[in-house]
Amino acid sequence: MSTSTERPLIKVIVGSVRPVRVGDQIAAALAPVLAEASGARVEIIDLAGLALPMLDEPMMPAMGNNQKPHTIVWSEMVKESDAVVFLTPQYNGGYPAALKNAVDYLYREWSAKPALIVSYGGHGHGGGQSGAQLRSVLEFVGLDLVAGNVELTLPRDSYGADWRLTDAEPIVTSHExxxxxxxxALGARLRNKAEAPVAAGA
Ligand SMILES: Cc1cc2nc3c(=O)[nH]c(=O)nc-3n(C[C@H](O)[C@H](O)[C@H](O)COP(=O)(O)O)c2cc1C
Known part of the structure; x- marks a missing residue:
């Protein structure tokens, strides 16, 4: 968490881990706009780099007894943030298994964490089904989600021959x-949290 003298810290979680993907490009183009509009600092967490195995903690995450080094690293990454943005593609009408796996690794770390969902998809949709499914899970684990997901539609001609985006910025600009x-809204939630009186004994 940021100190009282620092601007709050938002971390963007890139939910796509494929070797050839566009999520990392969208995150990079999104970050400065998020920072400017929220008044927060923005960093990117790339789940591909974190390379979490399928959930291998012996105890239930809700027990808060993280044992594996990768879980401890992931937990610290989330704990250091004041808010998170989940950036998710839509795969077959849902969100990626790697993102569900990453969510399931933690429990208390998510509690009351201010959060925003940004989905993306092609063929005239912005990944709405993926975002809706993710919202249901994130509400269950207790994140403090801002109302309404952001849905980014990727035009067919945004992809180059290598299946990377030729330029992610116009996609962000067209949904600015x-x-x-x-x-x-996320920035306002962070400011309200910072100004809220600390309960006695907290
Ligand atoms: C497993 C998988 C399923 C997909 N399913 C759909 C789909 O149902 N509808 C669609 O419009 N695009 C679909 N796509 C295309 C994705 O929207 C596109 O590949 C996008 O670039 C995925 O994000 P990423 O590159 O960051 O992983 C699918 C892609 C993958 C890899």
Whole structure:
């Protein structure tokens, strides 16, 4: 968590881990807009780099008894943030298994964490089904989600011959109004949290 003199820290979690993907490019283009509109610092967590195995903790995450080194690293990454943005593609009408796995590794770390969901998809949709499914799970684990997901539609011609985006910035720019509104809401939530009186004995 940031100190009282620092700007709060938002971490963008890149939910796609494929070797050839576009999520990392979208995250990089999204980060400065999120930072500007929320007033927070923004860092990116790449689940591909973290390379979590399928959940291998012996105890239930809700017990808070993390044992594996990769779980401890992942837990610290989330704990250091004041808020998180889940950036998810849509695969077959849902969100990626790697992202569900990463969510399931932790429990208390998510509790009341301010959060925003940004989904993306092709063929005229912005990954709405993926975002809706993710919202249901994140509500269950207790994140403090801002209302409304941001949905980014990737035009067919955004991909190059290598299946990477030729340029992610126009995609972010063409959705700038909803992105800014959601980031402002997240920033307001962070400011309210910082100003809230600390309960006696907390
Ligand atoms: C497993 C898988 C399933 C997909 N299913 C759909 C789909 O149902 N509808 C669609 O429009 N695109 C679908 N796509 C295309 C993705 O929207 C596109 O590949 C996008 O770049 C995925 O994000 P990523 O590159 O960051 O992983 C699918 C891609 C993958 C890898």
């Amino acid at each position: 109004t909803p992105i800014r509104a959601a980031a402002e």
